Amino acid sequence: MKRKQERERATSPFHPDIMVAWNKGFEAGAKRQNELDTKIMLEWLESLEEIAGIGPKTAQKIRGHCLKFIQAKHQGR
Secondary structure: OHHHHHHHHOOOOOOHHHHHHHHHHHHHHHHHHHHHHHHHHHHHHHOHHHOOOOOHHHHHHHHHHHHHHHHHHHHOO
């Protein structure tokens, strides 16, 4: 009987206040991950010429293609 009472008093993971806090944390984490992913991608794009066989012209084509792709995905939201 005592265990049943303890379970009933335990906070549900679906309690509205907990879910608000969970969602805020999730959104903050997702935002930070997006920032880090963007930083890594920009660093990679800046270093394309360091890859064997990629010169300035090809690197610029890749950067242009990436920018067009990102713009198209952003507009498609």
